[in-house]
Amino acid sequence: MILKELYELTENMLAAAGVEDHRFNTDCLFEDILDADKVTLLLNGDREVPEPDADRLMSAAEKRCSGIPLQYILGKWDFYGRTFFVGDGVLIPRPDTEILVERVLEHFEKAGNSSPEICDLCSGSGCIAVTLKKELPKAKIHAVELSSDAMPYLIKNIQSNGADVKIIKGDITDGRLLENFLDPDDFGEYRKIDGIVSNPPYITDKEMTELSREVKHEPEIALRGGADGLKFYRIISALWGEILKDGGLIAFEIGYEQGEAVRDILRKSGYKNIEIHKDLSGNDRVVTGIK
Ligand SMILES: C[S@@+](CC[C@H](N)C(=O)[O-])C[C@H]1O[C@@H](n2cnc3c(N)ncnc32)[C@H](O)[C@@H]1O
Structure with missing residues (x-):
């Protein structure tokens, strides 16, 4: 089959299966699997x-038609201009989460602190x-994650992006995890972070x-909030x-x-200057507070 016929076939398959943005999905599969962009x-x-x-392309298209997210089929997705490996067991990075990162960067820029210690839970x-x-190269960053399925992606993404991030594996609802932040110079006290x-x-x-x-293909542990x-x-x-x-x-x-x-919740826990920030669609998406 020739390239343009295969493209039409794929696009029609995805459209018939009710895949949203079927043309964009077809473009991504063609670029990734056949190295064929629009100009080609x-x-x-x-x-x-x-x-x-053609067989590899068809097999990927069939997966997409069955509802497997495009990002899992490609095995990677971009976030804030960098590539992250994704697949079964890990949440796909969303553009909305870039708003959260922007607010954090903005805060430390305004505070004139280019080397904060931050914990990503x-x-x-x-x-x-x-x-x-990557945006704050002098910062000390901790990444806390419980899922053994997500862990290989976390490790790989830290390595592939050349980011010196310290991983703590554990359940963030377990207070013993805070022991990672005990102050060696002050017995029983926590080292405080920014x-x-x-x-x-x-x-x-x-x-x-x-x-x-x-979304049903994404891990329940990444979604269910009680x-x-x-x-x-x-x-x-x-x-x-506490830390x-x-x-x-x-x-x-x-x-x-x-x-x-x-x-x-933040107000009752004693935080101040609480702000709600909107995403690009005008929806509330991020809440920040100051201890
Ligand atoms: C909504 S996802 C966010 C993933 C990533 N930070 C992002 O923004 O794309 C939530 C993450 O929390 C992890 N998680 C769920 N319960 C946890 C717990 N008790 N302790 C630590 N991590 C947990 C899940 O495995 C999942 O990776």
Whole structure:
């Protein structure tokens, strides 16, 4: 089959299977699997595609038609201009999370602190931790993650991006994890850090029953945030606030309907200057506070 016929076939397959943005998906599969971008299609559309290549393309298209996310098929996705490996067991980095990173960078720039110590809780692919380290090369960044399935991606993404991020494997709801921050010079006391950032699981139990077929492929541990979706905000604000300096930043990504509830959680935990920031669609997406 020639290239342009294969393109038409793939696009029609994806459209018939109800894949949103089927043309964009087809473009990505062609670029990744056949190294054929739009210009190649225009100039060399009549080129014969070798059968093994066409088979690989078809097999990827069938996966996409069955609802497997495009990012898992490609095995990588971009976040804040850098590439992150993704696949089964790890959440796909979202553009909304870039807003969280921007707010954190903005805070430390305004504070004139180019070497903050920051803890990224629920790190997943490491997109937040790695980006912070690359944008603030003098910062000390910790990435905390529980999932053994996500861990290989976190390690690989730290290495492939050449980011010196320290991994802590464990459950952020377990207070013993704070022992990583015990002060060697002050017995029993914690060393205080400048920032806590997290995009925790925040989907409610009800929303978990209404996920799109693509999101259903992503790990439940990365999504489920308890009955009201707020479990992790309560725990992080109270527990991890223990290691935050006075004047330190706490910054959360939130579900678009959770702004006021998370503001309330931070207020009750004693944080000040609480702000809700919007994403590019005008939805509440990030909440920040100062200890
Ligand atoms: C919403 S994802 C965020 C991943 C990544 N930070 C991002 O923004 O793309 C939440 C992450 O929290 C992890 N997680 C869930 N429960 C956890 C826990 N109790 N302790 C540590 N990590 C946890 C999940 O495995 C998942 O990687």
